[in-house]
Amino acid sequence: MLYVPDGVPPVIKSTVARLDRTLPQPGEILVRQGGRVEPDDIVARGQKHNPPYMINLAQALALPPDQAARAVVAPIGQPVNAGAVLARRRGLLSRRVLSPVNGILYAVDPATGYAILQPEPQQITVTAGIRGIVMEIIDQQRVVIETPAAQIFGIASLGNDCYGVTRLLTLDPGEPITEAMIDAQSMYAVLIGGSGISAAALRKAVENQVRGIIIGSISESVLREFFQWTKRLPFLPGLRNWQWVSQTDSPLTIVLTEGIGSAPMAKPLFELLAGNDRREVYIESSTSLRHPHRRPRVIIPLSRSSNASLEPPRPPLRIGATVRLLDHDHLGRIGRVRSLPALPQRIPAGIRTAAVEVLLDSGEAIWLPRSCVEVIA
Numbered sequence: 001m002l003y004v005p006d007g008v009p010p011v012i013k014s015t016v017a018r019l020d021r022t023l024p025q026p027g028e029i030l031v032r033q034g035g036r037v038e039p040d041d042i043v044a045r046g047q048k049h050n051p052p053y054m055i056n057l058a059q060a061l062a063l064p065p066d067q068a069a070r071a072v073v074a075p076i077g078q079p080v081n082a083g084a085v086l087a088r089r090r091g092l093l094s095r096r097v098l099s100p101v102n103g104i105l106y107a108v109d110p111a112t113g114y115a116i117l118q119p120e121p122q123q124i125t126v127t128a129g130i131r132g133i134v135m136e137i138i139d140q141q142r143v144v145i146e147t148p149a150a151q152i153f154g155i156a157s158l159g160n161d162c163y164g165v166t167r168l169l170t171l172d173p174g175e176p177i178t179e180a181m182i183d184a185q186s187m188y189a190v191l192i193g194g195s196g197i198s199a200a201a202l203r204k205a206v207e208n209q210v211r212g213i214i215i216g217s218i219s220e221s222v223l224r225e226f227f228q229w230t231k232r233l234p235f236l237p238g239l240r241n242w243q244w245v246s247q248t249d250s251p252l253t254i255v256l257t258e259g260i261g262s263a264p265m266a267k268p269l270f271e272l273l274a275g276n277d278r279r280e281v282y283i284e285s286s287t288s289l290r291h292p293h294r295r296p297r298v299i300i301p302l303s304r305s306s307n308a309s310l311e312p313p314r315p316p317l318r319i320g321a322t323v324r325l326l327d328h329d330h331l332g333r334i335g336r337v338r339s340l341p342a343l344p345q346r347i348p349a350g351i352r353t354a355a356v357e358v359l360l361d362s363g364e365a366i367w368l369p370r371s372c373v374e375v376i377a
Contacts (some may be wrong), residue, residue, distance in 0.1 A: 007373055008314060009315060010152060010153045010268075012152075014148065015148075015151060017132075017151055020142055021043050021143045025046060025048075026046065027047065027141065030042055034135075036132070036133055039129055041127060043126055043127065043143045045125045047121035047123060052117060052118045055086070057087050060097045064113070068087065068113040071088055076107065076108065077104065078104065083098050086206065102119065130301050132145055133147070134354055148301065150300040154255045154295060157255045161251035161253070161283060161285050162285070164188050164211040166189065166278060166281055167191050167277070167278070169192060172264075173265040173270035175194040177194060177196070177201050179200040186208045191214070191371075192277070193213065195262055196215055196222070199225040199226045199364045206252055211253065213253070215255070216263050217258045217264075218331065219261065223332075253285050255285070257269050268322070281299060282295030316375070317340065319338065321337045321377065323356075323376060325374075334361065337358060338358060353370075356370050358370075
């Protein structure tokens, strides 16, 4: 079962989307408040300080710690280049320790034989990601951009934030993306599929420099094959300790709207994505299943928006509402609320709880806990 505690529906056809573009620490902001930005515009630049390297000189040189400290040849407190000699053992058993990065040799501890090397700061730039207006600049570190947009919230994602132009590859939310569907026209695109994708198709997407893929679900075996993981993954359906492992070094971003398995994409989500084929989108990829709960977000900027609100809608659970089912047996299916009793009901699991009766498209009526449905409209 999946739990969505924030009450925000997975499909929002029109709203004002806010996007934070943030430096890891204060830097230089290159835009002004109220100014318009394009996706590729650099809005901020600064530095990222990486953690220091702890280098065991005593072990590398096979010397006692105090002798290893005396074997240091690089100047303490001065810059050193990657590949430069930090310490050297002379004689028949000569050995050298080289600097792994450009940085500063901060200190050497004669009691432990460890050297501390601080890498030089990494220069970073932050682009706008979407077309919009700069609404806030906070502490020379954050730029808040707003734009009229449609939004889709997924269940989980792999990879980093990205943007690109959508390309619809399937015509049905239950149809998977195959290797044959991906060609040179997919370069730099965000591909839209239905129920899943094969490992071969993922590899071909990387070859064609695809930026992102949005699909309903993906099988655990496909992920293991694509990322060459040797162990089974800790997010198999049905496990009580279900957790998500972010893969930030993924060569492309993968957004799942339903989860792990072979579930098709929910029809309202697919229809919104299909209706915005060949449009610019931004994928905010962060996923957290625990506090603070965070779902991946797909932002589709709109040229104009009427009655758009900054606060996302939180439609109430009511009779007649369209809902997506979140329990394990019906994950991703769409239904309509048939009844909503005020008193607890006994559900098939044998417990009495706040429940809702849902009428499926097949005509079947089922009882579920209220936490197992998500209001779409």
